[in-house]
Amino acid sequence: METQQSQPAMPQLNCPAPEFTAKTTHGVKSLSDYRGKWLVLFAHPADFTPVCTTEFSAFATRADQFRELDTELLGLSIDSVHAHIAWTRSIKENFGVDIPFPIIADLSMEVAHAYGMIQPGASDTAAVRATFVIDPQGVLRAMVYYPMSNGRSVDEIVRLVKSLQTSDAHGVATPENWQPGEPVIVPPPATADEAEARQDQGYEYVDWYFCKKTL
Structure with missing residues (x-):
């Protein structure tokens, strides 16, 4: 019986990159x-x-x-x-x-x-x-x-590297087409009490799960 040749595993995000x-x-x-x-x-x-x-x-x-x-x-x-x-x-x-x-x-x-x-x-x-x-x-x-x-788009790759570095340095996320100097997204609260307090924490507040700040 003929067996199908298996394909190499794809690399995975947030895992070690394949050595070469x-x-x-x-x-x-x-x-x-x-x-x-x-x-x-x-x-x-x-x-x-x-x-x-x-x-x-x-x-x-x-x-x-x-x-x-x-x-x-x-x-x-x-x-x-x-x-x-x-x-x-x-x-x-x-x-x-x-x-x-x-x-x-x-x-x-x-x-x-x-x-x-x-x-x-x-x-x-x-x-x-x-x-x-x-x-x-x-x-x-x-x-x-x-x-x-x-x-x-090489410009997008430049932007992506800047976004990743900003997220790592400040523990934040970046919105669509974010550019340095623009507001970043604050991680959502993890508990109901934190969600209740979010509005009074000085962020650019839209809702408890969507807040921005300027670095």
């Missing part, structure tokens, strides 16, 4: 190399493709913004180091953009499978546009998947 050691355009890199910093690990389907070129250019032009957030960038596709190098040189020549971050060469698809970047409904041999935000302790904090046909 891989060749990159900046030498061998491991997840442990990024311990103590935030990391944005992002996959693209293939080198020398137009949508991926726009995304890599956008990540490169915002590299300083990520650096100010103590955040490193690390790309990945199922191409060789030589293909990555040739592509980044082409981006510099044709678009005037230097790619300052490493790109993993994942010909074995080991990292791509560990992170659930291979989606059989899209392709068995190319990674979808998956983005992973990993915190300084190596914990996976966010995952965003885009289809191959549509480029992701």
